[in-house]
Amino acid sequence: MLSKILGAFKKSGEPMDLKELSRRLGTGRSALEGMLGLLVRQGKLKEIYIGSEECAHCSGRSGCAHLQTGDSLGKVYELAEKPR
Amino acid sequence: MENIEIISVKDESLEHLRKVHGDDAETLIADARYGFISGLMKDVLKKPAVEKETVTDKIDRLILNRWLGIPVFLAILYGVFEFTFVVSGPLINWINAGLDWLAGLTSGISPAWLGSLLSEGIIGGVGAVLSFIPVIFLLYIALSILEDTGYLSRAAFVMDRLMHKIGLHGRSFVTLMLGFGCSVPAVMSSRTIENPRDRLVTILVTPLMSCGAKLPVYALLAAAFFTAYQGLVVFSMYAIGIILAILMAWLFRKKLISGESGHFVMELPPYRLPTVVTVLAHMWERGWAFLSRAGTLIFGAVVLIWLLNYFDVLEHIGRAVAPIFSTAGFGQWQSAVALVFGVLAKETVVGAFGTLFAGAEATGGFGSVIGIQLGWTPLVAFAFMTMILLYIPCVATLSIIKKETGSWKWMLFTVAYTLALGWVVATLIYQIGSLFL
Amino acid sequence: MSKKEITIALAGNPNSGKTTVFNNLTGARQHVGNWPGVTVEKKEGFCSFQKHRIRVVDLPGVYGLTAYSLDEIIARDYVVDEKPDVVVDVVDASNLERNLYLTVQLLEMKANLIVCLNMMDVAESRGYQIDVKALSSLLGAPAVPMVAASNRGTGELLETIYGVAMGSIPVSAINLQYGHDVEAEIAKLEKLISGNSLAGSYSPRWLAVKLLEDDREIIKKIGQA
Numbered sequence: 001m002l003s004k005i006l007g008a009f010k011k012s013g014e015p016m017d018l019k020e021l022s023r024r025l026g027t028g029r030s031a032l033e034g035m036l037g038l039l040v041r042q043g044k045l046k047e048i049y050i051g052s053e054e055c056a057h058c059s060g061r062s063g064c065a066h067l068q069t070g071d072s073l074g075k076v077y078e079l080a081e082k083p084r
Numbered sequence: 085m086e087n088i089e090i091i092s093v094k095d096e097s098l099e100h101l102r103k104v105h106g107d108d109a110e111t112l113i114a115d116a117r118y119g120f121i122s123g124l125m126k127d128v129l130k131k132p133a134v135e136k137e138t139v140t141d142k143i144d145r146l147i148l149n150r151w152l153g154i155p156v157f158l159a160i161l162y163g164v165f166e167f168t169f170v171v172s173g174p175l176i177n178w179i180n181a182g183l184d185w186l187a188g189l190t191s192g193i194s195p196a197w198l199g200s201l202l203s204e205g206i207i208g209g210v211g212a213v214l215s216f217i218p219v220i221f222l223l224y225i226a227l228s229i230l231e232d233t234g235y236l237s238r239a240a241f242v243m244d245r246l247m248h249k250i251g252l253h254g255r256s257f258v259t260l261m262l263g264f265g266c267s268v269p270a271v272m273s274s275r276t277i278e279n280p281r282d283r284l285v286t287i288l289v290t291p292l293m294s295c296g297a298k299l300p301v302y303a304l305l306a307a308a309f310f311t312a313y314q315g316l317v318v319f320s321m322y323a324i325g326i327i328l329a330i331l332m333a334w335l336f337r338k339k340l341i342s343g344e345s346g347h348f349v350m351e352l353p354p355y356r357l358p359t360v361v362t363v364l365a366h367m368w369e370r371g372w373a374f375l376s377r378a379g380t381l382i383f384g385a386v387v388l389i390w391l392l393n394y395f396d397v398l399e400h401i402g403r404a405v406a407p408i409f410s411t412a413g414f415g416q417w418q419s420a421v422a423l424v425f426g427v428l429a430k431e432t433v434v435g436a437f438g439t440l441f442a443g444a445e446a447t448g449g450f451g452s453v454i455g456i457q458l459g460w461t462p463l464v465a466f467a468f469m470t471m472i473l474l475y476i477p478c479v480a481t482l483s484i485i486k487k488e489t490g491s492w493k494w495m496l497f498t499v500a501y502t503l504a505l506g507w508v509v510a511t512l513i514y515q516i517g518s519l520f521l
Numbered sequence: 522m523s524k525k526e527i528t529i530a531l532a533g534n535p536n537s538g539k540t541t542v543f544n545n546l547t548g549a550r551q552h553v554g555n556w557p558g559v560t561v562e563k564k565e566g567f568c569s570f571q572k573h574r575i576r577v578v579d580l581p582g583v584y585g586l587t588a589y590s591l592d593e594i595i596a597r598d599y600v601v602d603e604k605p606d607v608v609v610d611v612v613d614a615s616n617l618e619r620n621l622y623l624t625v626q627l628l629e630m631k632a633n634l635i636v637c638l639n640m641m642d643v644a645e646s647r648g649y650q651i652d653v654k655a656l657s658s659l660l661g662a663p664a665v666p667m668v669a670a671s672n673r674g675t676g677e678l679l680e681t682i683y684g685v686a687m688g689s690i691p692v693s694a695i696n697l698q699y700g701h702d703v704e705a706e707i708a709k710l711e712k713l714i715s716g717n718s719l720a721g722s723y724s725p726r727w728l729a730v731k732l733l734e735d736d737r738e739i740i741k742k743i744g745q746a
Contacts, residue, residue, distance in 0.1 A: 001118055002111045009347050014248045015255065017148070017241060018351045019141070028125075031118060034584065034619035036349075038114055041589040048255075048276045074237030075351040076255055078278060087743050090713050094732045094740075097706035101733075104702055109733040116699040121621045128656045129617060132648030 205390030212438025308451020
C-alpha cells in the first residue's frame, strides 16, 4: 500500500486532494493519513505548508500574516526529490 | 565479532527482500501492519451505509468541481471587488474632503516653498495615497475572510489543476496568490516549490499578480473614468494579471529547459467560520505594511518628486521618456514621470499625480482631474492601468528576485520582459480600442 | 505483586485526547519536567486506586515508534528501558486506522497494553459502531471505551489498569506476522540475536524486526553492545 501511494504520486494526471487519493487507492482517510505521515517520516514524501521548514529560513517570518493562519492555506505532500 | 555479523546478515536480508519484493523491508513491514489493521477493522468497525457527507465535502462538490471551480473563483474575486468599492466609496470621499481642508490650511504657510511642500508635496502626494486606505483595508478584510474560511486553499488547488493541464506541474498558485498582497513575500514563498525550473518560472511571473500597491492606482482611475463599473474594471485588472501570469508561465516553461515536474497531493482544511477577531487581526497585519510604506518610502519618493518639480527638472525627465508611451495613449510627461517613479513603489504613481496636480479642482473626484489635465479618455485610463499592472515591478521586488534566483540575469530579464509586455499590451489596447470607440 | 506503587505510561497519537485522560487521572497532582538530556517536556502525575499509588507518566504524542523523531525515540525507550507496569494507549475512536498503527507497535514491544478508546462520542456522532469486545480480542489486550472530555470511563480505566497491573486481567498480545519472506529473514536474525547481550532486555523478535526496518538507534545499540 505504501508503494502504491508513491506510485499514485508519480502517475497522477493532475494534482489530487486527499479525498481523491483515498478514492483511487481504495483506502480509508484515516489509514491514508497515517501512511502519508509514515512516508514523510521516512523521507520519501515532503510535507509543505506555510510555516514548515522552508519558512524557517524566510526573513519575513516575524511579520508574515500567513504563518498566523496555520494550516488554512492547505498542506501539500510532494515526492521528495532527494530521498533520505 | 557477533555484532558485526548481525549487521551484515541484516544487510543481506534487506538486499534479498528488495530483490524479491522490490521494496525495502521497512515498507513491507509497515504494509503488513496496515494490512492487519485493515482486516481487523472489518470485524470491529461498522460505518453507516452511506457515510454522512460532511458540510465541507458538500461545499467542495461545487468549489472543486472540474467545470465550475474556476468560474466560482472568478465570481468570488469579482464579488470581492464590488464589495470593496461599494463600501469604500463614501469613506474615500470623507478622507479626501479632510485632506483638501488640510491642504487649504497649509498652502498659505510661509516661506512659500514650505507651504508648497506641505500642501502639494506631502498632503497632495502622500495624502492621495492614504485616501485609498479604505480600499486597501476592505480588500484585506475580504482576503482574510477567504483565507480563514479555508476557501483560498481551494482556489489555489483549482488553479493549480488548471495550470497542470497546460503543462505547468509545480504547485505554485498559493505562492502566486500571496502576490495579491505583496510580491516580496510571494517570491520568498516560492522556496516551497522543490522543482527548480517550476520555482524559477513562478518567481518570474509573480510580479504579474496585481499587488496591493497597485490598487490605489486602479481605484483612482476606475473611480474617475468608470464610476459605475469600478468593481468590474479593477476585477478585470486582476483577471488579466492572472491570465497573463499563467500564459507567460507556460511560455517560459517551453522556452526554459523543460524537465520533470512535481506531482502533489493536497490536504484541504475543513471549512470553518472565521472569527471577527482573527479576520481583523489579519487585515491589520497586512494593512499596517501599507501604512508604514506610505509613511516612509512613499513619503520619500513624493518629496523627491516635489523637489525635482520645484527645480523644474521633473518635466525634463518626463519629456525624455514620454514619447515611448504615445503609442498607448499616455505620452504626456506627467504620465511618464508617474511611471518612472512607479518603479520605486507602485503607490508612488498616485503620489506623483497627487503632487503634480495638487490644488486642481474637478467634480468627479481627483481622478477626473487627470482626465482633464492630460486629456485622457477612459480607454487611455484602461491602457494605463494595464501598463501599471504589467510593467517593471518595484525595486523591492526586483531586489528579492535577484536574491532568490541568485543572479542579476533573471532580475534584468524581469525588467525587460515586464516592460515589453506592459508596453505591448497597453499599446494594443489603445490602438485596437481606438478603432472601435 | 504487592508493590505499593504502580507505574503506568500514557501513549497515543497527538490530538487523541491523551492530555485530557492524563488530567482526568491525575487532577492537580502533576508536575512538569524534561526528559533527560533533551528539551522535550515530560509530565508526571499521581492518583490512587485500591490503596495503591499510581504514578502516571505522559509520553510524547507520537504516530509510531521509529527512530525518525526524538519524540518517538523517547516514547519507545521509556517503554523498553523502564518497563512500566501498564501502558495505556489513548486511541481516537473516530480515527481508528491511523491510531492503531501505534497500538500495533506497542503490542510488538510486548508492552502490558490497555487500549483506551477515547472520543467515542465523536465516533458515535459519525454513525460509527465499534465492537469494543471484538477489538479487544483481536488485539489480545483489554479495551476501555471513554469520553475523556466529559470524564466518562475514567473509573473503568482505573479498574482495568489495576487489573492488568495485578495480573488479574491478562494481556496476551497477538504476534503480528509480516509475510512469509520477511518472517524467514526475521527467524535468521533472531537466532543470531539470541546470543547477543541485548537479548536480555529486549525481545529478540522485536530487535530482528527493528533491524530489518533499518532502525538506526537499534543498529547503534547493537554495535555498542
